[in-house]
Structure formats: structure tokens, C-alpha cells
Amino acid sequence: MNESLKSPEKWLSERFRRWIDSRSPRSHRIRLNQRRIYIVPTGYGFFWLLMVLLVFLVATNYSNSLAFGLCFFMLSLFQISMIHTWRNLAGITLVVRGAESVYAGEPVPVNLECLTEGRQRFSILMGWPESEMVSASFSHEHEQSLLAPEEQRGRFRPGRMLIKSIYPLGFFRTWTWVRLDCHSLIYPAPEEGIPLPEGNCGKGGERSLVKSGIDDFHGFRGYQETDSPSHVYWQGFAKTGELLTKQFDQPVGRELWFSLDQVAGYDLEKQLSILTGWCLYCERQRFSYGLTLGTQKLSPANGAVHLHKAFELLALYNVDDSDER
Template identity: 30%
Template sequence: MRGVIRNAIFRITSRGPRRTLPLAIRKLRIYILPTSRGYLFAFVILAILAGSMNYNNNPGFLFAFLLAAMAMMSTLYTQKNLKELTMVSEKHAPVFAGDRIWFDLALKSHTAPRYSISVGFQDEEIVTRDIPAGEAVTFRLPLCTKKRGVFKPERLILSSTYPFGLFRTWVAIRMESDYLVYPKPIPHPFVVSEDTSTGDGTGTSGRPGTDDFRDLRTYQPGDPLKRIAWKTLARGQGLWSKTFESESGQAVYISWEDIHTTEREEKISHLCHLVMEAHRSGVPYGLKLPGITIRPGEAGGLAHRDRCLTSLAMMA
């Protein structure tokens, strides 16, 4: 019965508005129900009352009423333990389909310490921590992904059974944020189209060579680690990246037409793998998709890589 009631309340809260951060829990509707321990506690009180009535035992009545008063007061402390919290911020990073999104949620108590606060998305792993007064504590929550595109998580649930575990209080929150999931990379031979002056090159080539050293250039964030001139850094001459003769030639295109498979999702996954390989190799590369052409960006640029992966993730 308790599970049926809780599921009915979850369905009601799922129709509520989406929330943005920061968010004070006191502004939300807070629910509370007895736990299994609470039902057992109530049964014990009723048993004591029944025995006291049967034997006309006044100390028994006093003890039963004392336990009942303690249980009723615990409802106030259980709700207060959750109500005084504030959701400060959250952050996450895009992942590939099938991987976990790690959702970092910061909670803060501006008044007194809060104990045994449990946080987790519905049907996902729950994390329980204490929150000291005046400090923000980060809860690192996992979210499982199955397919590429925009991922909308289930309700975020904050709950507590402090202090006695007789009642469980919780809030169910629909987060405003949507999360981007990249396609799952599937290995594919590195075959790409060369860029010509018109941008319509038809030749193909294997992975461009990187054996002929050209010169050094200032390190740029996102440059592959294997391109860093470690010996120069060890001599105290600063952080530099190596460039090669192949980089001064034509850029390459990763093209939708170069993947010969009839499965659309498999083709997208192959293209995702090629983008990752091109980024790791440090060659200038572009991406050709139906109706979309992304010109080659700077070799090794994270922003360019993420733009290509986002285009693949958002393909209809």
C-alpha cells in the first residue's frame, strides 16, 4: 500500500514545472510517509495500549503515549532536515551512448547541519551524505544513457529518514537541464576524403603520416599529448607542440558517403569513431553530413571536435 501511494504521488509531481537552480527546497511540496520501521513502531504502540487497557495499567498507558508523542515529533524534525536545504548548482559533461553521465549536484544548508540526506534520480543509484552548516556538499550521481541525442533524466529525488527512521520525507524535482549524449563510437578503417580548393575532393587516403618533423609552435589547449615537445619543456624553454609536414598539406573530410553500411545508427557510430581518431592524430579534418558541412578546423581543437560530435548526436 505504501508503495502504491508513493508511486501515485510521483505521477502527480511528474506533471509539475521544470526547475532551475539555485532552488530552495522549502519552496517545493514536501511529502512524508511512514517507513517499514514506522509501521512496526505503530504496531508496538497499539500492542502496548491493548495490554494496558486489558490490565488497566497506567504506566503502560504513559509509556505508549510517550512513544506516540516521540513519533509525532520526529515527523517535524524529519521534514525540517530536508526543508532547510538549497540546491546550489549542478554540472555535467557530455558522454557517449551507453556510458554514464556523472551529475554533480551541490547542496547547502545555511542554518544547522543536516544528516543522512539521500539524493538520486528515480530508478538510479542513491547517494547519502551529511551536510555541515554553511557548507556546500557535492553529490556525484550516475545517470545511465542508452542512445544518442538529447537525454531527459527522470525525476531527481531528495529524501531523508533522520532522526529515527520512522518516517521518510522527500521531494521529487524535474530538472530544467537537458543533457547531450554523443553516438557510441564503433571502430572503422580510417578512410577520408581529401580537401581540395573547391572543397569537393574525391580522392581518398589513409591516415596522414606524421613522420616528417616541421617545426614547433606555441601549445594550444586541446593539442594531443604526443605532440608536446617534452624535451624542450624539460630544458625550461616553455610549452610547445610539434608540427609535421603532413599538416601543411591538404585537410581531410570525414564524409557520410564514405561509410558503406545500410544501418543509419551504425553509420553515425562509425563517423563518431573517425572524428575521435582524427582528433587524436592531430590532423585538420572536416565533416560532411546530409545537409551539413563543417569545414576543417584547427588540428586537435576540442571545440571543433565537440561541434562535429554534436552534429552527429543531433542527426534526425
């Protein structure tokens, strides 16, 4: 058999997935309505119906009015439970308030706001089946933090999130799948402990810089009124009567360029992880560093903003932006 041919189970699974996705497009604000919510009886619900049938057969066989009343009461309770179970999810609006950027392989914290239309909601489970589900009950606007499963490097596009409930009696299970649109990134996992590359200040090179500062003693100069009293050479003034000011040099650090050529021999993800580790090391050492990835270039600098730009460049390098989940 040709391996390119899909099995019926896989074909049906993909068709069902595409159908679910067409009913639940990715969005940062999602309202749960009748188009999105599914409901079926639970095992306990089917058992309840079986009991209703048995009571009905007994009532019919013995013409027992009390048994008929019990049968109809049990059936009414079953139907009313279906309505309340569905209404427990209906009308909830989910708003994505943010998702943190993390390293590849780490769970992603996602912050949601649940709007309820002023109705009390009970025992609602939400989350991703691959991670821990969270149970919540709320009556007004509710902030909920969830952990999405680990993702690969690139833009964070979480898989389908499950929201379900069996409230109030457990006769029915209602659920929905939603696809959240979160604006965050998954950075390459940093590879620490790899020595920095050696070379000149060109590609992958480095350069040492020095400026006036307070670290290393350099010499003396004439006193100026704006000089700090702590830098005045008072011992010399006591001997010669001349005011002198101490001068110091402060190394600014090293300026480095990083590129994939410096980590040849590894696969792409390993290369990006090494570059990420180098960026973190330079940031801790206050070195200026730049990146060259293909046609993209980031000029040397340091600081939190520069580190974020470097991580963004590394996270999105050679990434397919198509949404397949």
C-alpha cells in the same frame, strides 16, 4: 482486444508521472519545499504504532497509569520523529554546477551544490534509482558528485532524481523527485577500426598539404640573419666558405570531408558512431576534417574546439528536442 488501448496500470502510471512532473518542473536550481516533499511511515513505523495500540489496550484493560504514560510517550516520539524527518529535507536548495559530456552508453557525471539554510542535515540519500545512490550529511554548502544512468545520443536530460531520508529514528520515510536541467551533450559512441573513406577532395575526399617545417630535408638556400644556427650547413662553409641554410618540408596532413553517404547500409546511430570514430582518428593524426550532415556543414579544421563542434553536430543530428522524461 485492441493493442492500442492502454492497460489500467499503464494508464494510471502515466497519469501519476504527469502529475509528479507538474509539481516538479525541470530546473537548474530547485528548492525543496512542502509542495515537493512526500512522507509516509515505514514498516518499522507501522510496527511502532501497533506496539502503541497494544500498550494502550493493556493500559485500558488494567487501568495502569504507568502503561498510559508509556503509550503517550511512544505516540509523542512518533509524532516528533515525523517532524524531524520532514525537516531533514525541507529547505534544501539544489544547484546544478555542471554535467560532463560523454559518449552514449556511459554514465554521466553530474556536479551538484546543496545549500542548507545553515541547518545540519543527516543521512540523505540522493541519486537515480537505476544507478548507485549516495549518502551524505552536511551542515553548510556541500558539493556532491553523482553518476546519472546511461543516456542515448542527444541533449542530456536526466530522468527523475530521487532524494530520500529516514532520519532520525526510521519511523518515517520522506522523499522527493527532482528533474535537473543540465546543459551537456551525449555524443555518439565512437566506432573505431573502420577505414577512412577513399576519394577526391570533394564529398568525403581528401587532400595532402605541405608547408615549410623541420621534418623532411628539401635542399639549400642562402643564409639569412634570422636563420637558426642549427640549420646552417657548417660542413659546406668549411669547404667553400659560403654560408648556406638547410630547408625542410613538414606535411600538414590530409584534409577530409565526411558525410552519411560514405556509411550507407548502416542504421543512423551506427553511421554517426563511425563518423565519430573517424573524427577522433583524424584528430589524433592531426588531419583536417569536415562534416556534412543534411543541410549542416562544418568546414575542415582540427583542434579541441573543432572536435567539440563536430561532436555537437553529430550528437544533435536528427534528434527530437521534446522533453518526455
